[in-house]
Amino acid sequence: MIPATTFNGKKVALFGLGGSGLATAHALVAGGAQVLAWDDNPDSVAKAKADGIATGDLRDADWSTVGTLLLSPGVPLTHPRPHWSAQLARAAGAEIIGDVELFVRERRAHAPRAPFVAITGTNGKSTTTALIAHVLAAAGRDTQMGGNIGRAVMTLDPPSPDRHYVVECSSYQIDLAPSLDPSAGVLLNLTPDHLDRHGTMENYAAIKERLVAGSETAIIGVDDDHCRAIADRLERAGRKVERISVTGRLEQGFFAEGAQLMRAERGRAEPLLSLEGIGSLRGRHNAQNALAAAAACLACGLSQAEIQAGFASFPGLAHRMEQVGRRGRVLFVNDSKATNADAAAPALSSFPRIYWIAGGLPKAGGIESLKPFFPRIAKAYLVGEAAPVFAATIGEATAYEISGTIAAAVEHAARDAADDPAGEVVVLLSPACASFDQFRNFEVRGEAFREAVRALPGIERIGETRG
Numbered sequence: 001m002i003p004a005t006t007f008n009g010k011k012v013a014l015f016g017l018g019g020s021g022l023a024t025a026h027a028l029v030a031g032g033a034q035v036l037a038w039d040d041n042p043d044s045v046a047k048a049k050a051d052g053i054a055t056g057d058l059r060d061a062d063w064s065t066v067g068t069l070l071l072s073p074g075v076p077l078t079h080p081r082p083h084w085s086a087q088l089a090r091a092a093g094a095e096i097i098g099d100v101e102l103f104v105r106e107r108r109a110h111a112p113r114a115p116f117v118a119i120t121g122t123n124g125k126s127t128t129t130a131l132i133a134h135v136l137a138a139a140g141r142d143t144q145m146g147g148n149i150g151r152a153v154m155t156l157d158p159p160s161p162d163r164h165y166v167v168e169c170s171s172y173q174i175d176l177a178p179s180l181d182p183s184a185g186v187l188l189n190l191t192p193d194h195l196d197r198h199g200t201m202e203n204y205a206a207i208k209e210r211l212v213a214g215s216e217t218a219i220i221g222v223d224d225d226h227c228r229a230i231a232d233r234l235e236r237a238g239r240k241v242e243r244i245s246v247t248g249r250l251e252q253g254f255f256a257e258g259a260q261l262m263r264a265e266r267g268r269a270e271p272l273l274s275l276e277g278i279g280s281l282r283g284r285h286n287a288q289n290a291l292a293a294a295a296a297c298l299a300c301g302l303s304q305a306e307i308q309a310g311f312a313s314f315p316g317l318a319h320r321m322e323q324v325g326r327r328g329r330v331l332f333v334n335d336s337k338a339t340n341a342d343a344a345a346p347a348l349s350s351f352p353r354i355y356w357i358a359g360g361l362p363k364a365g366g367i368e369s370l371k372p373f374f375p376r377i378a379k380a381y382l383v384g385e386a387a388p389v390f391a392a393t394i395g396e397a398t399a400y401e402i403s404g405t406i407a408a409a410v411e412h413a414a415r416d417a418a419d420d421p422a423g424e425v426v427v428l429l430s431p432a433c434a435s436f437d438q439f440r441n442f443e444v445r446g447e448a449f450r451e452a453v454r455a456l457p458g459i460e461r462i463g464e465t466r467g
Contacts (some may be wrong), residue, residue: 001027002158006105008032011065013058013094015085016072017044020152024070024099025053027154036061038085058085063092073098073172079199098176100169103153105179111159115300118147118180119292120169120211121188121221125149127317128188128289129168131281135297135310136164148173164300171207178210184299185215186292190226205230216240219295221288223247242299244291246284254295256287261294273308279323279331279462280316283350319446321347323462324453330417332410332453335430336446341369344432348373351426355379355413357406360433360445362386367393367432374398378425379416381409385437405438406445410452427453 004027014025017039025048028035038058039045049055069089076083077096089096107114119129126149133145144156147167157163167182174180187208192201205226212218213234220231222243235241243253251267259276262269273294275281281290290311297307316322322334333351338344340363348354348370358367359382367390380400382390387402394400403409406429413427429449431442439445453459 001030002103002106002154002156004028004031004033004102004106004154006031006102006109007068010034010067012036012068012070013038013061013063013066013085013089014070015039015058015083016075017041017048017053018072018074020099020154021070021072022048022051022053023152023155024102026051027099027102028070029053036066058088061088063088063094066092066094069094069096070102071096071098071176073170073176077172077175096176097178098173099152099154100147100167100173100177101179103156103165103167104177104181107159107165108179108181111161111163113161113183114159115141115164115184116182117164117166117184117186117296117300118169118182118211118215119167119186119188119296120171120174120208121186122191124188124285124289124292125168125186127286127320128186128292129166130317131289131293131311131314132296133166134314135293135302135307136166136300138310138313139297139302139306141300141302169211171204174211175207179214180211181214181216182211183215184217184219184296185212186219186296187212187227187230188221188288188292189224191224201226209233213239217242217295217299219244219292219299221245221292222250222253223288242295244288244295246288246291254291256284256291259287261287261291272304273311275311278311278314280314280321281311282321283346285346286321319442321350322446322450324450325456325459325461327414327456327458327460328418329420329424330414331424331426332414332459333426333428333430334446334449334453335428336435336442336449338430338432339363339434339442341365341367341432344370344430345373347428347430348376351428352376353378353420353422353425355381355417355420355425355427357381357383357403357409357413357427357429357449358431358433359383359386359390360431360435360439361437362389362433366390370432371397378420378422379413381413383409383431383438384433386433406448407452410449410456414453414456 014037137143149168261273263272319336335347374397381403435445
């Protein structure tokens with residue numbers, strides 16, 4: 001845990017007592033703050049009280065003595081309307097911050113040169129965060145990973161000069177971290193998301209921009225208009241900007257040519273790293289993640305050889321194109337995180353011949369947008385409520401069956417793939433659907449796929465992955 005010593009002796013209100021909120025409350029108390037915490041969920045309040053945290057309805061608090069409200073990132077700050085606790089804090093002139101802001105203040109106070117990489121973007125940030133942390137750890141660096149992935153940031157080990165921090169930041173967390181100042185900040189991409197909480201795409205992009213605007217080195221994917229404009233704006237302001245692209249060559253920055261990652265300086269490009277044969281980093285979307293990770297790790301002082309070795313040993317993230325096992329020429333891949341068609345597209349674009357397990361609780365639009373990938377599909381195995389409508393969309397484009405369940409789909413796909421005369425083939429779970437018709441969440445669905453695959457005779461397991 002990181003004691004929040006910068007709040008020693010100060011009165012702090014805290015709203016939101018979920019996992020990260022409770023961790024934040026403990027960090028504040030450990031640092032000497034006087035905390036009054038609350039949540040709309042009585043069970044969360046009871047748990048905090050049992051843990052020794054002072055609790056009380058913030059509507060009854062004396063806000064004239066409170067200088068700070070610690071707000072959970074899941075609680076609306078501005079849209080669709082500010083939460084009542086935020087309204088009370090604003091009326092009293094109290095600052096409103098989150099746990100990432102606590103972390104950055106502790107780092108500045110105790111180890112301001114501790115390497116700190118912060119990662120955001122609409123897509124790919126979890127994989128990029130895990131990849132950077134893996135490469136740093138594999139190179140022997142003391143590495144702490146948390147934030148929007150894995151551990152709450154205030155549960156990490158306290159800042160020290162040689163300790164490397166890799167922190168995934170959602171837009172909600174950035175919005176509550178006004179002095180965010182990573183040594184390397186990564187902005188991967190921007191597409192419309194969370195507009196119910198940010199109002200407009202412009203506001204959403206402006207919040208994301210804060211992470212790289214405060215960075216010593218800003219690493220920005222420039223394959224969309226919003227990020228390209230942000231990179232140009234920061235460079236004009238005199239910031240150090242490293243551009244990355246997977247759609248074309250750059251005169252200055254990092255770009256991908258197939259499996260080769262290139263670095264360009266003043267128009268001259270040279271090979272930097274290779275993703276050839278690294279199954280956990282297959283596909284163009286992972287090339288973007290790898291480019292960002294390479295730029296961040298170089299900024300942290302790693303060598304090309306250290307980064308290449310880290311890439312080669314990266315297991316990937318569970319349920320995100322996770323390689324589960326292999327039987328002969330057949331690779332089994334768990335992409336259960338793909339809960340809509342857009343999320344399934346990267347996996348479908350990454351393999352030339354696919355035995356595709358799809359279906360679940362359908363989303364608007366179904367799989368119409370995936371029709372360009374149908375020529376890659378040897379056969380589809382449809383499960384859950386979406387099976388009939390997916391079958392209608394596939395029509396005569398490729399073979400399909402209505403398998404009903406994940407277990408049946410795996411058994412049938414494994415049998416058919418084993419008889420395929422082609423070379424390498426893949427049995428791919430990439431559902432393009434929510435899981436809630438048959439499973440509690442996509443993780444449980446992915447576990448069901450993993451168990452079904454590993455129950456097959458003759459399966460060679462592929463290394464365990466991060467959750």
